[in-house]
Amino acid sequence: MKFGIYHLNYNLDRAALAILEKKYGTEISILSFYRAWNDCKIEDDLPWLSWLLSAPKEILLTWEPWSINSEFGVLEKQPHFSLINITAGVFDTYIRAFASTLAACPKAILLRPMHEMNGSWYPWGGTVNNNTPEEFLKAWNHIRTLFFEVGASNVKWVWSPYTSSYPDTHENRICNYFPGDDQIDMIALDGYNWGASTEWSNWHSFVDLFRDGYDIVTSLSRRPVIIGEVGCAELGGEKPDWISDMFSILPSRFERIEALIWFDINKECDWRIASSASSMRIFKSRSHMFFASCASCPIK
Numbered sequence: 001m002k003f004g005i006y007h008l009n010y011n012l013d014r015a016a017l018a019i020l021e022k023k024y025g026t027e028i029s030i031l032s033f034y035r036a037w038n039d040c041k042i043e044d045d046l047p048w049l050s051w052l053l054s055a056p057k058e059i060l061l062t063w064e065p066w067s068i069n070s071e072f073g074v075l076e077k078q079p080h081f082s083l084i085n086i087t088a089g090v091f092d093t094y095i096r097a098f099a100s101t102l103a104a105c106p107k108a109i110l111l112r113p114m115h116e117m118n119g120s121w122y123p124w125g126g127t128v129n130n131n132t133p134e135e136f137l138k139a140w141n142h143i144r145t146l147f148f149e150v151g152a153s154n155v156k157w158v159w160s161p162y163t164s165s166y167p168d169t170h171e172n173r174i175c176n177y178f179p180g181d182d183q184i185d186m187i188a189l190d191g192y193n194w195g196a197s198t199e200w201s202n203w204h205s206f207v208d209l210f211r212d213g214y215d216i217v218t219s220l221s222r223r224p225v226i227i228g229e230v231g232c233a234e235l236g237g238e239k240p241d242w243i244s245d246m247f248s249i250l251p252s253r254f255e256r257i258e259a260l261i262w263f264d265i266n267k268e269c270d271w272r273i274a275s276s277a278s279s280m281r282i283f284k285s286r287s288h289m290f291f292a293s294c295a296s297c298p299i300k
Contacts, residue, residue, distance in 0.1 A: 001250070003291045004030025004060065004261035006229070012055050024273065025284035026291040030058045030110075032228075032261050037081070038067045042097035053105045060158070060188075060228065060261060063098075063113040065091070066123045078123040083135035086124075087142045095146045103152035112228060113143055115160035116190055117177050126172060133176035140179050156185040160228050163191035163213030174216050187217045188228030188261075196236030197269040203237040206230075206246040207253055218256055226259040231271030232279075239275065240282040247286040 003026050010031065011017070021028050033052055038044065052059065065081045085091070102109050114124040117136050126133045140159075147155055159179060165172045191209045194201035210227070217225060232242050250257060263271050274280040 001257065001291055002029040002058075002226075002259035003287065004028060004032055004058075004259060005264045006032035006034075006261060008265050010055075012051070014056050017056065023280075023284075024287055026287040028057060029291075030060050030259055030261055031055050032060045032062070032263075034062045034064060036064045036066055036068050037091065037094065038069060040091055040094035042094060042101065045098060046101065049101050058108075058110065060110045060112060062115055062160075062228075063111060064122070064124075065114060076121045076123060076125070076128055079129050081123040082129040083124055083126075083131045083139040086139040087135065089142075092146060095143055096150055099147040099150045099152045099155070102147075102155055103150055105154060108154050108156055110158050110186065111155045112158040112160050112188060114140065115188070115228065116162040118161045118165040118172055118174055120166050126177060127167060127169075133171070136177050137179055141183065144183060157183065158186045158188050158226075158228070159184040160188035160190060161213065161217070163189050163210050174213065175220055178220050181221050181223055184221070184223055187221055187223055187225045189213050189217060189225065190229040191227070192230065192263070192271070193232040193237075193242060194269070195233035197233040201233075201236075206242065207249050210254065214254055214257075224258045225254075225256045226261065227257060228261055229263045230260060231263040233269045233271070234275050234279070235269070240278045243273075243279060243283050244286060247290050250290075 003024070005020070005024075005028055017028060035045065035048070052061070065086060066078050067081070102111070114136065116122060117124060117126055119125055120127050123129050124136070124139070125131060126136050144157060161174045161177060165174060189210060191213065193204050193206070193209055195203045214225070232239050250260075262273055264273055266272055266275070273283045
C-alpha cells in the first residue's frame, strides 16, 4: 500500500521531501493537490501547473468547478458552476486548455474532478444548484470527452464519493453517481473522524467511517480503490489509538485499498498526523513496515 499526503505549502525539492519522509517514517509516494476553476482562465493556471508537474512523486490532482473568490457567493451554491452549465459547454474552452496542458506532461496524472459529489457542500453536489445525480453523470462524461479529444491519454480518471451520503436519501445514494468502469480508472473514498469537534459529530473508528462506503464502491466496480482524503480530530477520543487501529484493520477489512492519502493540515480542526506528539509517534512507529512493502508498486 502507498502513502500520500496533502499539505498547504509544498517544497517539491527531493531533499525537502526526504525530510518529510523521515518525519512520517515512510516513503511518500503520492502528493495531493487541489485546484479551483475560479475565473476559468488557463493563463492563471499555467505557472502553478508548471510547478505542479515538476513534482518528483505521483500526483493526485483534485479539480474543483467553483470559485474561491467571494464575488461568486457562498461556496456551496454558486449556480454559475451548476452541472447543467458544465454539460452545456459554458466552460469548454477552459476545460480543453487545462486538458491540453496536462496532456503535455510526460507522466500519468491522477485527476479527481468534482469529488464528494454525494455531499451538500460543493456547487457540483447532486442535491444543490438544481443538480441531480443524472446531471453529474452527464457532466463527468462531458469533461472526459473533452480530455480525450485533445489527446490527454496520460490522465487517469479518479471517481471520488464521500464515504457517506449527505443528505442520506434514496436519490443521493453513492451508486446513483457511478459512471461505470469504462468511464473511470480508479475510485477514491474520502472520510473524516470529526470526533467531538462540532456539535453534530461523534467519534467514529476507521472501520465505522469507511466500511459502508467501501462495501458499496467495491460492489459497483472492479477498479483500484484508494483513500483520497482521511483525517482524525483530537477531541472526543484517543487519536493515537485511532491511528493504530487503522493500521491494524486496513489489510484484513479493506484489502482492495491500494493507497492512503492523509489530509495533513489544520483546517476545520487539526487533522494533522502531528496534531499531538503521541499521534505522530504511533503513526511513525507503524507506518514504515505497513507502507514499505508496496510503496514502489505503481497504482494500476
